[in-house]
Amino acid sequence: MTMTAPALPVPAEHFAQAFAAVVDNVGRAIKGKREVVEAALVCLLAEGHLLVEDVPGVGKTSIARALAASLGVPSGRIQFTPDLLPSDVTGVSIYDQATGVFEFRPGPVFSSIVVADEINRASPKTQAALLEVMEERHVTVDGVAHDVPRPFMVVATQNPVEMDGTYPLPEAQLDRFTMRISVGYPGHAAEMEVLRAHCEGRTTVGASALTSPSAVGEMIEAARRVHVGDPLYDYIVRLIAGTRALPGVRLGASPRAGIALLRVAQARAAAAGRDYATPQDVKALAEPVLAHRVLLTAEAQVGGRTPREAVHAVLASTPVPDGS
Template identity: 60%
Template sequence: MTENQAAAQPGPHAGTADADAVAARFAQLFGTLAGAIEQVVRGKREKVELALICLLSEGHLLVEDVPGVGKTTLARAISVSVDAEWTRIQFTPDLLPSDITGVSIFNQGGNAFEFHPGPIFANLVVADEINRGSPKTQSALLEVMEERRVTVEGAPHPVPRPFMVIATQNPVDMDGTYPLPEAQLDRFLMRISMGYPDHGSEVAVLAGAPTGATLDQMGPVAAREDVARMVEFAERLHVAPPLYDYVVRLVAATREHPELRLGASPRASLALLRAARVRAAAAGRSFLVPEDVKALAVPVIAHRLIVTPEAELRGRTGGDVVGEVLAGVPTPQAAPAAGVP
């Protein structure tokens, strides 16, 4: 077993020292992955780490921003950094659902229909400009993003694991686009915006353009088995009972907020807890603290909320509401490490 593969898992009865050691190896491999991606996506360490948290939470990522800030580059860099099968789907208005899921074709030799899988059958799927696909085509992703399988002509076909959809969209250019419905947005564990690079990073990109690291020069730094072990370890990370209560109270507070037409669903609670566990492991801890939850609340919850028209006219956003909720819900004070097995 390699050192990366050992980012793995203590046995079911492992003690605190074993869990801490595995968490340290988890953090080391997480940092190696982030560093490799940052060689291509410069000056965006926070966004890179959020994307990796999403991957290791077995969630899906929506990257939303204006053209030219590295949305697709980030998605492809994550795909290349993990030694796993990946595909890219360019969404256009004439893309059909079968172009994504695959089709059944009659085999005259065998006198039967054979299923030919589409590009969705990969570990990492880059859905480029997803909002340019028609609603019918977008709906082809609903089942696979939630249940990790595709049903064609009544027969289920599971996708490989780990499985992640990394979708990009441009929120400014609305011509020829179809807004993602709430059911689709809710299936994305996280939404992030890249933002423009700072001055120094943009100068470094220009200076290193002819010779700097490129996607073609990147190589995998983790195998799919490493990712699977990291996912499994994060799933078993200790969570103190007050933190379960804290996550539920945060999400429930959005459902009662006067500036929202739609609050977050229970799926948001599960997503926030999964992501917080990965953040804790990435920090080298074998237990959660409230800061893990607070740091991820906006990217995990904000895109699931619908602001009232009156609040929208005042410039309010889902992120603003999540910030208010974080300030209003008391933070638990219990020591999370006390109950670590």
């Protein structure tokens, strides 16, 4: 597939160098999880949100904190609990007796990388407090919209094992997450290094950030301008439509999923030093982008099928554009 592309505002090779440097820096604190760190950074540069689903203690929150430190952007953390209120997330207006006006006090969501820890432990009403800011990138309190900083990404974590007292995320909220990934246990050598680093006190990323919020903003704009040809648009649309037509699927991917797949493919291409996206960029990220958006029928679930298998079935049955 022959493609011509406009020049990126940030040269492709410089983008790739900055991307690799950030991943390497985060890797100093998060051992043996380079692919996970790359996926998180791609998600941020695509201006998406990340759902990390895994067992406790594998570094879900640490990845977000290390990424924020390396990028030089502010981070915030919200521990979701059953008694958490929406205003505890977004902020609240407080009456100032001295001035006689209400003053907005921003909540922890006003950070560039917001860790929503154990998001499924909060009530649906509190979970819904994130819907507006995840989509519109501002919070409305008392009829006034307050913008969050750029870059902005919600990194939500949840434990898929201990489900007592939890509130599963509804489809509408799952669809707001660009990608869902798992961290997994580290390999033997990586886990030894984790113990060694802890013993020596090397448990955090270096204090000096490698970039700044403005530089990250330039990288986001560069990723958005990565060229996408008509054959690739067609390929993405056919993949999305394929999830809806697959036997055993009750709900397929939405148009928002197609936009998410496009954006992460552009970011992945830029990270590889290219100014054009290919079907391989789409295929590499199709599972984390689409699987959590696919709902199976009861019969398919009883038969042991999974959304991940459904996505791979669509990938296998959808022709790849010529020349890719």
